[in-house]
Amino acid sequence: MPKIGVDRAEYGKYGEDNKISEIKRLKGLRKAKLDVSQEIENFYADDGVYEILDGGISDLGLEFELADILTEAKSDLLGAPIEDGMEIYNQDIQSPYVAASFRTKMSNGKYVYFGLARGKFSIPSLDAQTKEDKLSAQTDTISGKFAAREDKLMMVIAREDSPSFDLNKFYDRVYGTLPDPIEVTxxxxxxxxxxxxxxxxxxxxxxxxxxxxxxxxxxxxxxxxxxxxxxxxxxxxxxxxxxxxxxxxxxxxxxxxxxxxxxxxxxxxxxx
CATH class of the missing domain: 2.60.40.10 (Immunoglobulins)
Known part of the structure; x- marks a missing residue:
């Protein structure tokens, strides 16, 4: 079914106990790109393909394009401490492990939720340009690599149009906790x-x-x-x-x- 939108970029940072205690929102999501690599090779024998070897998922890449990435989110995702309102990037900086998720909207009005269990985001580059006569919005992009968790889980996909869909179970499977209720503004x-x-x-x-x-x-x-x-x-x-x-x-x-x-x-x- 065609996808007609994307929103609700979220993440949770793993603590020292290897658990996530809080799920946070990345506001202003414009695009989400998910790259999946799977090791599949042909094994040849008797002058032909004898067997197809499947090594499972080898790599997951996630890229978010956002209207802006706030300092608090950068501190969480990249491990940059905040001092006097400044993000401090030292030579030995290390990004913490996080889980991440987003959802796409289908043409029937239902959502598909994507969750990645464990990975790290890298420090984004900057490509700024001067203001011209015609307005051109500049966005922020952040990319991450994800691998298997200790339980071998790498990714969860949940469709809202599935009869057994349960959003709380999706969050519990990906993050091990539930997000705070979204309040009416x-x-x-x-x-x-x-x-x-x-x-x-x-x-x-x-x-x-x-x-x-x-x-x-x-x-x-x-x-x-x-x-x-x-x-x-x-x-x-x-x-x-x-x-x-x-x-x-x-x-x-x-x-x-x-x-x-x-x-x-x-x-x-x-x-x-």
Missing amino acids: SVSVNPKTTIKTQGTAGEQQFTSLVIPVDAADKEVTFSVAPKPTGLAISTDGKLTWTNAVAVGDYTVTATTKGAKVGTATLTLKTPQ
Whole structure:
């Protein structure tokens, strides 16, 4: 199935106990390139291919192109200490072992998750250019090499359209831990403004848009104020009113469990 997007670049750093305690996000993912090398050779005998020798996966390469790589991420991925806001790269610097993952979106709206179990990223080069008349965004690229973990695991691929898909099991298999829930940052209500004529019963369906779209809990509670007799809103955002509801403005509010609020307005205007 065609792939139409890529996002959610993540990584986890192995500690001294050879375990990962936290999964972090690399924001601004533009491209992800995964190179897989497998040792397969023909064995010839009796004047032909006698057997195909398969040595398994020999090498995994991962490249992320990002809008920007923040200092904290560079410290985690490259082992560069931070002093007075500066990244310090000494001659004997060594990148720590990490696990990494990302996902691609398919044309059916479902995701395919890719996880690499253990590897190291290398210090990226820089190719900067001057600003020209036409804007040209410059991005950061970081590349890594991955090998087999102690349990021989190298890579995990999980499709969301599989009947047995379980995202928590994917994270547990790759990282040995689960990411913190993604919190809601904002919510909006659509349509933003609705104008109807007073004296006629009616209804309007309002919908909420929670950001980010992959927030852990996107549930919202709808309410309306003021709320005279004859005006009501359902749990899914359908506002209904009778012909007795007075002229005026009525505010529809969607509230998340984290107390983020979005609003819209119904205006009942005076009949002509």
